[in-house]
Amino acid sequence: MGPPGSGKGTQGERLQEELRLPYYATGDILRAAVRDETELGRSAKEYMDRGDLVPDEVIVGAIGERIDSSEAADGFILDGFPRTVPQAEALDEKLTELGRDLTAVLLIDASDEEVVRRLGGRRTCVENGHVFHVEFNPPAKEGVCDVDGSELIVRDDDEPEVIRHRLETYHEKTEPLIEFYDGRSLLRRIDGAAAPDAVAEELRRMLATLKLEADEAI
Numbered sequence: 001m002g003p004p005g006s007g008k009g010t011q012g013e014r015l016q017e018e019l020r021l022p023y024y025a026t027g028d029i030l031r032a033a034v035r036d037e038t039e040l041g042r043s044a045k046e047y048m049d050r051g052d053l054v055p056d057e058v059i060v061g062a063i064g065e066r067i068d069s070s071e072a073a074d075g076f077i078l079d080g081f082p083r084t085v086p087q088a089e090a091l092d093e094k095l096t097e098l099g100r101d102l103t104a105v106l107l108i109d110a111s112d113e114e115v116v117r118r119l120g121g122r123r124t125c126v127e128n129g130h131v132f133h134v135e136f137n138p139p140a141k142e143g144v145c146d147v148d149g150s151e152l153i154v155r156d157d158d159e160p161e162v163i164r165h166r167l168e169t170y171h172e173k174t175e176p177l178i179e180f181y182d183g184r185s186l187l188r189r190i191d192g193a194a195a196p197d198a199v200a201e202e203l204r205r206m207l208a209t210l211k212l213e214a215d216e217a218i
């Protein structure tokens with residue numbers, strides 16, 4: 001968990017490589033559906049273009065199928081889901097049904113100010129989605145992708161007014177989840193303002209401890 005732009009996507013991908021577990025990013029699943037113009041994609045796009053959350057039943061259907069597949073037998077990493085308390089309850093129900101449990105909920109925290117700075121500077125390659133940042137990771141030539149020479153654009157959901165709307169949505173709908181998971185002793189907080197390597201190290205340490213605890217419990 002974390003606000004948009006907290007770096008949770010980057011960290012999730014690192015974890016995926018280290019733990020060799022399937023990684024389910026709601027954003028990717030939804031963007032793929034939008035690109036392929038599936039029925040789910042068409043309905044999701046209307047919400048995403050406005051910076052709104054995609055309705056629970058659309059997302060829960062897609063994620064539930066993945067968790068239930070054999071590739072997720074040893075575990076899985078979720079990114080971008082659940083985002084609301086009702087989604088968390090739906091996930092709980094699904095996991096109970098499948099005889100599964102969440103090991104931990106990792107919160108990568110970042111201030112609104114930091115979020116605006118990070119997302120507002122993001123530039124995405126039109127052709128292949130390579131991501132740059134005007135401040136932290138600028139391309140060699142402004143507006144051009146280093147990898148394939150495609151044009152770099154500001155993605156719809158990185159536009160300033162959409163960022164502000166996403167933050168409002170996060171505070172209103174997602175923050176209650178922090179309490180929800182804290183109450184179940186699953187929540188672990190990480191300071192997202194630290195450098196990505198430091199955040200990754202903190203996550204590694206945290207998961208190693210959790211694994212020890214889990215092994216002792218057996």
Ligand SMILES: [Zn+2]
Pocket residue numbers: 125126127128129130145146147148149150
């Ligand atoms: Zn590119």
